[in-house]
Amino acid sequence: MAFERTIIIVDDEPWALVSLEKLFHRPDLGFRVAGAFQNESEALAYAVANQPDFAFLDIRMSNMDGIELAEQIHLSSKRTHIVIISAYADFDYAQRAIRQGVLDYLVKPVTRVRAEELLKKLSGIESEQKNTPAGDGENADLFSQILSYVNQHYMETIQLSTLAREFFINESYCSSLFHSRFGMTYSSYIIKLRLEKAAALLRETALPIKEIASRIGYSDFLYFSKSFRKYYGLPPTEYRQAHVLRKEDGPHA
Numbered sequence: 263m264a265f266e267r268t269i270i271i272v273d274d275e276p277w278a279l280v281s282l283e284k285l286f287h288r289p290d291l292g293f294r295v296a297g298a299f300q301n302e303s304e305a306l307a308y309a310v311a312n313q314p315d316f317a318f319l320d321i322r323m324s325n326m327d328g329i330e331l332a333e334q335i336h337l338s339s340k341r342t343h344i345v346i347i348s349a350y351a352d353f354d355y356a357q358r359a360i361r362q363g364v365l366d367y368l369v370k371p372v373t374r375v376r377a378e379e380l381l382k383k384l385s386g387i388e389s390e391q392k393n394t395p396a397g398d399g400e401n402a403d404l405f406s407q408i409l410s411y412v413n414q415h416y417m418e419t420i421q422l423s424t425l426a427r428e429f430f431i432n433e434s435y436c437s438s439l440f441h442s443r444f445g446m447t448y449s450s451y452i453i454k455l456r457l458e459k460a461a462a463l464l465r466e467t468a469l470p471i472k473e474i475a476s477r478i479g480y481s482d483f484l485y486f487s488k489s490f491r492k493y494y495g496l497p498p499t500e501y502r503q504a505h506v507l508r509k510e511d512g513p514h515a
Contacts, residue, residue: 266289266292266293267293267294267315267316267385268294268295268296268315268316269287269295269296269316270296270297270298271298272298272299272302272305272318272320272328273300273320274301274302274323275300275320276300278320278370279298281372282347282372283298285372285374286318291378291382291385292381296312297312306334306335309342313341313342316343316345317331317343317345318368319344321347322348328348329346332346332364344364345366345368345384346367347369347370348368348370349370366380366383366384404431405439405443411428411429412451416452416456416478417456417478417479420452436448453489453493456478456479457493459477459478460474460490460498461490461494463477464502471483474498475487475498486498
């Protein structure tokens with residue numbers, strides 16, 4: 263399944279909320295409505311906790327207008343892009359929205375054609391921004407997210423193309439991040455990570471070596487043994503025995 267960008271919609275009118283959700287929940291275009299809220303505080307709490315890709319905000323609500331809510335979301339969720347929705351073509355509000363970095367300003371009623379145009383525009387804007395990060399801080403934040411993802415899924419088959427789709431960056435840029443941070447290719451980093459995890463399991467558990475190989479993502483036991491020996495200079499069995507002997511000799515040292 264292709265990775266979907268997430269949207270939250272905030273509007274204090276129930277009928278409008280239902281209509282907007284139907285318009286913008288478009289998995290076929292790569293967009294999913296992750297939450298629809300009538301209450302601004304609940305929407306803000308969700309945005310802070312979940313960092314959605316986009317927030318579509320009605321401009322006139324009971325407790326806080328859309329611009330104020332956009333300001334609050336931006337303070338805690340830098341990655342969330344804002345779209346303002348209004349029943350009025352209000353020039354003053356539109357100017358305030360522009361100053362807050364809002365990506366677009368929709369006037370109700372929103373047609374299906376206008377909704378599709380917006381989603382395609384947002385897809386293009388986000389892809390461009392992801393492919394050309396603004397600076398070192400953004401690079402570091404993006405790479406931190408990528409590393410966290412890889413460290414959680416290293417036992418799976420994760421190609422550069424997988425990361426590119428997941429984080430809306432191109433493969434060559436993703437590869438350059440690993441080169442610049444670790445001085446190695448992405449595939450070398452995955453091998454290193456898997457074998458270090460295997461070594462820890464050999465030292466700290468009594469799991470069968472074939473099970474360890476499977477747990478870290480190797481379906482071919484012989485290939486795992488060969489890779490482990492190349493990396494550590496010992497086959498897995500001897501590596502485990504060596505560390506068992508060290509533990510037994512430790513108290514007498």
